[in-house]
Amino acid sequence: xxVEATILHADLDAFYASxxxxxxxxxxxxxxxxxxxxxxxxxxxxxxxxxxxxxGGHRARELCPQLQFVGGHFVEYQRLGDQVIDIMRDFxxxxxxxxxxxxxxxxxxxxxxxxxxPEMATEIRRRVRDEAGLPVSVGVAxxxxxxxxxxxxxxxxxxxxVDPQDELEFLHPLPVExxxxxxxxxxxxxxxxxxxxxGELAVTPSRxxxxxxxxxxxxxxxxxxxxQDPRSIQTTHRAASVGAQSALGRRPISTxxxxxxLRHLADRVATRLRAKERAGKTxxxxxxxxxxxxxxxxxxxxxxxxxxxxxxxxAHSLVTSALTDHPEEKFVxxxxxxxxxxxxxxxxxxxxxxxxxxxxxxxGTTAGAARWALDRSVDAVRDRFGRKAVGYASVSLSELGSxxxxxxxxxxxxG
Amino acid sequence: MRPAQAxxxxxxxxxxxxxxRVTGTDLxxxxxxxxxxxxxxxxxxxVPARLAxxxxxxxxxxxxxxTSTDAEVEIMGAGPRFSxxxxxxxxxxxxxxxxxxxxxxxxxxxxxAAITQVTVGASMDSARPILTGVLFEKDEEGVRLVATDxxxxxxxxxxxxxxxxxxxxxxxGLREMxxxxxxxxxxxxxxxxxxxxxxxxxxxxxxxxxxxxxxxRQLLPESYPNRIVVAKTGLLxxxxxxxxxxxxxxxxxxxxxxxxxEVTVTRQDVGGxxxxxxxxxxxxxxxxxxxFNPRYLTEGVSAISADEIQIEVSDGLKPSVIKGVxxxxxxxxxxxxxx
Numbered sequence: 001x002x003v004e005a006t007i008l009h010a011d012l013d014a015f016y017a018s019x020x021x022x023x024x025x026x027x028x029x030x031x032x033x034x035x036x037x038x039x040x041x042x043x044x045x046x047x048x049x050x051x052x053x054x055x056g057g058h059r060a061r062e063l064c065p066q067l068q069f070v071g072g073h074f075v076e077y078q079r080l081g082d083q084v085i086d087i088m089r090d091f092x093x094x095x096x097x098x099x100x101x102x103x104x105x106x107x108x109x110x111x112x113x114x115x116x117x118p119e120m121a122t123e124i125r126r127r128v129r130d131e132a133g134l135p136v137s138v139g140v141a142x143x144x145x146x147x148x149x150x151x152x153x154x155x156x157x158x159x160x161x162v163d164p165q166d167e168l169e170f171l172h173p174l175p176v177e178x179x180x181x182x183x184x185x186x187x188x189x190x191x192x193x194x195x196x197x198x199g200e201l202a203v204t205p206s207r208x209x210x211x212x213x214x215x216x217x218x219x220x221x222x223x224x225x226x227x228q229d230p231r232s233i234q235t236t237h238r239a240a241s242v243g244a245q246s247a248l249g250r251r252p253i254s255t256x257x258x259x260x261x262l263r264h265l266a267d268r269v270a271t272r273l274r275a276k277e278r279a280g281k282t283x284x285x286x287x288x289x290x291x292x293x294x295x296x297x298x299x300x301x302x303x304x305x306x307x308x309x310x311x312x313x314x315a316h317s318l319v320t321s322a323l324t325d326h327p328e329e330k331f332v333x334x335x336x337x338x339x340x341x342x343x344x345x346x347x348x349x350x351x352x353x354x355x356x357x358x359x360x361x362x363x364g365t366t367a368g369a370a371r372w373a374l375d376r377s378v379d380a381v382r383d384r385f386g387r388k389a390v391g392y393a394s395v396s397l398s399e400l401g402s403x404x405x406x407x408x409x410x411x412x413x414x415g
Numbered sequence: 416m417r418p419a420q421a422x423x424x425x426x427x428x429x430x431x432x433x434x435x436r437v438t439g440t441d442l443x444x445x446x447x448x449x450x451x452x453x454x455x456x457x458x459x460x461x462v463p464a465r466l467a468x469x470x471x472x473x474x475x476x477x478x479x480x481x482t483s484t485d486a487e488v489e490i491m492g493a494g495p496r497f498s499x500x501x502x503x504x505x506x507x508x509x510x511x512x513x514x515x516x517x518x519x520x521x522x523x524x525x526x527x528a529a530i531t532q533v534t535v536g537a538s539m540d541s542a543r544p545i546l547t548g549v550l551f552e553k554d555e556e557g558v559r560l561v562a563t564d565x566x567x568x569x570x571x572x573x574x575x576x577x578x579x580x581x582x583x584x585x586x587x588g589l590r591e592m593x594x595x596x597x598x599x600x601x602x603x604x605x606x607x608x609x610x611x612x613x614x615x616x617x618x619x620x621x622x623x624x625x626x627x628x629x630x631x632r633q634l635l636p637e638s639y640p641n642r643i644v645v646a647k648t649g650l651l652x653x654x655x656x657x658x659x660x661x662x663x664x665x666x667x668x669x670x671x672x673x674x675x676x677e678v679t680v681t682r683q684d685v686g687g688x689x690x691x692x693x694x695x696x697x698x699x700x701x702x703x704x705x706x707f708n709p710r711y712l713t714e715g716v717s718a719i720s721a722d723e724i725q726i727e728v729s730d731g732l733k734p735s736v737i738k739g740v741x742x743x744x745x746x747x748x749x750x751x752x753x754x
Contacts, residue, residue, distance in 0.1 A: 302542050346683070347666045349708055350750040351565045352734060354629035356543065364566070369732075369753060 005140050005164055006108035006117050009147035010124060012084060013135040013156045015101035017043035019077055020070045022133045032068045033060055040072065044156050077101075080132050087127050091120050102151075104144055118161045125159060145229035146171065149178045167227050172199030179224050186213060186221075201225040242280070243338030244268045250290055253332040258319050259312075265337045266312035270305075273339060274379055277346045279304035279363070280339035283311065285318040288334035289326065297322045304343045305363050307371040308378075311339065314361060348372050425461040425502040428481065430454055435481075436617075438510065439464055444588040445510055446595045448617035455480075461502040462488050470497045513611055513618045515602055519576055523601035523614060527593045529560055529571040532718040532745050536569030537562035537586035548583040548624040550631075551605050561631055562586060567711055568631055568734075568748040569718065583628055584610045588621040595619055634748060636736065639727035641698030643671045644740055647716060647724045649692050653678045654713045660688050666752040667709040671728060672702035680709070698728075705731045706752045712737075715747035 012018065016034040021027045021043060031046035033039045039060050042051040049064035061067055081100040088095050091114055094106040107117050114120050121138040128136045135157040139150025142164050153174065154160040162170050176198055177187045189212050195201050201209070202225035210218035223229070244265045251257060262285075273279060283305075284298035297318040305311060315337045323329070351364035359365045363372060381390045426439040435452040438445065460483040467490065471479055474492035482489040483501065490497040530549070538546035543565075550561040557574040582605040598614035605623075612619045657667045657680040670677040675694040681687035705728050716724060721739025728735050737747040 300542070302540055344664050346664065347706065348753040349566055349664075350732065350753055352563065352568060352634055352748070352750055354563065354565060354631070354634070356545075356565065356629070362565075364750070372753070 003142070003164065004108070004117070005142045005162060006106060006111070007141055007144055007147045008105040008107060008117065008121055008124070009139045009141075009144065009151040010084075010088060010103055010105065010121075010128075011137050011148075011151045011155070012081070012101040012128075013137055014041060014043050014047070015081070015134070016041035016072060016077055017046070018134050019073065019080055022080075023073060023076060024070075027068065027070065030068060031064050031066060032070055033057075034070055034072050036069055036071075080134065083132050084128050084134065084136065087131060088124060091124060104147065118159070121159050121161070142167065143227060143229040145180060145224050146227060148180060149174065152178055168202075171225070171227055172197065172202060174198050176201050179221060181217070181221065181224075186217070189213065198225050240342065241338050241340035242269050242272050242276075242278070242342070243284075243336060245286070245334060245336030247334050248332055250331050250333055252330055253323060255320075258323075258332075258335065259316055261335050262315045262319060262337065263308075263312045265335065266315055267308050269337050269339055270308040270311045270375065271379060271382070273306040273342075274375060277344060278342045279306035279345040281305075281341040281343070282339065283314045283318065284338045284340065285315050285322065286334070286336040286338075287319055287322045287332055289329040290331035290333060294334075295322050295326065300341065301361060302358075303349075303363055304341070304345060305339075305361070306345065307363060307368065307375055309371050310361055310363065310368065311337070420506075422461065422502055422506040422508075424463055424465070425507070426464045426467070427459065427461050427504070427507045429459045430457050432457075438507075440508060440510060442508065443585065443622045444591070445620040446591065446617065447513065447620075448595065449615075458483055459504050460488050461504050461507050462499055463502065466499060467497075470499070510620075513613065513620060515604065515611065515613055515618075517579060518602040518604035518611065518613070519578065520600070520602050521573070521576060523598045525573065526601055526603070526612075527597045528720070529573055529745075530589045530592055532720075533560040533562050533569045533571045534586045534590055535562075535714045535718050536564060536567050536747070538564035540564070544624055545583065545626045545628060547586055548628070549586050549589055550581065550583050550628045551578065551610065552581045552628075553578040561628070563629065563631060566708070566750050567715060568634060568746075569715070570631070570635070570746045570748075572744045574744075578605060580605045580607070582606075582610055583624040583626065584621050585624055588619065592619055634734065635746065636727075636729070636734075639729050639736060641671060641696075641700055641703045641728045642725055643676050643694045643696045643698075643728075644723055644725045645676060645692050645694035647719060647722055647739075650676075650678075650716055650724065651713065653690055653692055654709055654716065656690070657688050658709050658713065660685055661709045664708065666706040666754060667712065668704060668706045668754075669726075670702055670704050671696055671698065671726070676726075703728050703730065705735060706754050707735075707749060708752055711749055715749055718747060719745060 017032055020032060020034060031049060032043045033046055033051060034041045037057050039051060039053055039055045039057060041053050046064055046067055051060045051064050051067060077100060085095060085097055085103060088103055088105055092105050092107045092110045095103050097103040107120050117140050121140050125136055125138055128134055137151045137154040137157060138159050139147040139154055141147040141150050141162040146162055146167060150160040150162050176182050176190055176196060179198060193212060195204055201221060206219060206222040209222050246261050246265055281304045282298055282300045284296055286294055286296045288294045299318060348369060349364050350369060351362060353366060359367050362368050378390055423441055426437050429436045433451055433454060435450045436447060438447045470490050475494060477493045480491045486501050487498050488501050533549055537549060546564050552559045552561060557576040558578050560571045562569050592612060596612055596614045596617045596619045598616050601612060601614045603612040608623055610621045610623060657678055660682050661667050661680040665680060665682050668679045673696050676692050678692060679689040715737050719739045721742045723740040724737060725740050726735055726737050731751055734748045734750050737749060738745060
């Protein structure tokens with residue numbers, strides 16, 4: 001573990017709302033919310049009234065009658081998010097982006113070029129403000145966990161450096177919910193035991209934490225309360241699986257709906273696989289029924305696949321089998337596809353033209369190779385002109401809500 | 416081997432006359448070996464296979480004595496003494512005697528060599544059982560051994576043998592042949608349900624795979640327009656160097672042209688390797704580019720026994736034919752990789 005504080009956590013402040021205020025100067029200084037039925041993000045002016053992300057629109061208006069709702073410019077969010085990450089990469093190649101608007105940096109190797117970590121943090125904040133026009137808060141510490149807490153404490157638009165000598169003094173007075181992984185439920189459970197600060201958490205016997213929270217979580221939180229976090233920055237995260245899901249509200253299931261949704265999901269998953277030059281042998285689907293009960297079905301294929309249409313067909317047959325096994329279920333609320341057992345596949349191994357009865361599912365057959373070539377052409381066009389430029393006719397390109405797929409993908413972290 | 420029943424973890428040892436006969440089976444594959452021993456007392460016992468094998472292997476040099484006592488078998492060397500719990504003899508499958516009636520005599524070294532060559536092409540994927548077998552096919556000239564995993568096809572001719580039936584024999588069992596019953600003089604026979612191979616050392620019985628092997632003959636082209644002849648060792652060495660970079664599915668590219676073949680591999684983020692191998696090229700095209708999975712290519716070239724090999728190519732999307740120069744006994748058909 002580094003002895004010096006060289007880990008930075010940079011987090012754009014009220015990101016979506018800040019972008020809206022950047023794009024439309026008349027919104028600046030005003031309480032605004034991105035979204036409609038639900039608040040996706042609130043500006044700091046709105047947060048002052050208690051409005052926060054995830055809140056119902058109705059409730060938000062009650063709290064802040066002058067609240068202005070604005071439509072999401074998702075393409076702009078992505079462009080600006082990427083621009084900010086590029087600024088960070090000017091300081092170190094060790095940038096681990098964890099969502100559209102936040103990233104960890106390890107600057108241990110760059111201090112001889114750009115000065116001390118706090119100096120770099122200051123410079124990053126200045127450049128993000130000048131070049132992207134956005135406020136960003138940065139925490140500097142010895143560990144990722146502490147850097148992330150520091151950036152939350154630094155908000156809005158601030159910088160906090162945690163000196164390695166003063167870590168526990170910094171950490172222990174803070175509220176427990178700043179620890180990564182402490183959500184509302186855990187917070188309530190801890191509060192019932194009289195634990196509200198990280199310091200109180202640190203002196204709670206780990207056995208009783210495990211009793212309240214389960215062994216894995218309890219032990220982990222106890223370690224974090226004592227600032228034990230050995231994770232390093234991961235820039236070359238190798239996904240073990242690639243997946244996507246689609247919430248359907250509550251819809252009566254039909255073959256047509258299943259096929260349409262699965263083709264759309266397969267398009268996203270397979271495109272991402274090919275972009276990483278990967279293919280996977282195991283396809284898993286998840287079907288969630290109306291009463292929140294989920295079933296999964298999976299199959300391991302003889303050869304790894306990355307073709308959109310093959311994936312859609314395999315997923316559809318799995319979903320069909322799940323539905324057949326549950327004839328009592330009439331409504332489906334979610335469908336998901338994931339592909340695992342990934343292999344690196346920069347080229348397509350062709351197959352001999354022998355008949356085995358599963359030609360359509362095998363990537364190297366004449367049929368499979370034709371699909372492979374088609375997918376590659378689609379990928380190439382999309383790389384140049386964007387996802388909407390071309391696609392399968394069966395995949396209606398914007399049917400699943402107004403959120404563009406590029407944006408969904410930033411949120412769908414491969415794991 | 417993954418025996419479902421506990422008894423199949425054991426081997427049956429039968430002492431009779433002047434010999435010890437050891438039988439192991441997973442019901443799909445049965446191996447029997449016979450060894451001359453000094454018999455003190457006749458009898459049968461089932462011992463845990465893996466443990467007994469390792470125990471005997473680790474004995475000091477010299478005679479080993481097996482003694483069956485109450486539910487235990489003692490394995491004694493000069494000093495060490497193992498007492499292993501027996502498995503019940505009456506639970507061991509009743510396999511019957513091996514029947515070699517109608518079996519054909521064969522040069523064992525050639526048979527084992529042929530099997531080693533051809534099993535390279537068989538699939539290991541149990542989800543496609545037919546492709547995990549080697550087809551023993553009788554034809555006018557003798558017997559053809561054929562295996563394919565759908566990416567490549569290996570064909571080996573054994574001439575002058577008059578087989579009565581054709582059959583699909585599990586490659587998994589055939590791979591055990593060399594170290595179980597392989598010998599200079601052998602005999603074998605393909606029956607309706609099983610294949611049996613035998614020598615003075617014992618016998619190997621393999622249950623045939625059910626199903627129809629793909630029609631492979633239509634895959635073998637009459638002739639190809641472009642052909643290169645190169646030294647086998649030179650090509651293998653080049654592939655070995657390329658494989659340093661090409662691990663993990665990276666294709667190796669061959670450019671066939673006047674004067675030889677250029678072998679190239681490149682890997683994003685790592686680097687590459689390229690070299691030129693001298694060879695004789697004959698072709699319609701000035702040069703031909705084709706890419707292969709380096710492991711498949713290496714395995715095929717290694718399986719060829721000739722010093723010089725020829726690679727016949729149509730184009731970068733059709734299978735190549737690889738074989739020894741002036742040697743039609745073994746043919747390796749390999750599908751390329753599309754880049």
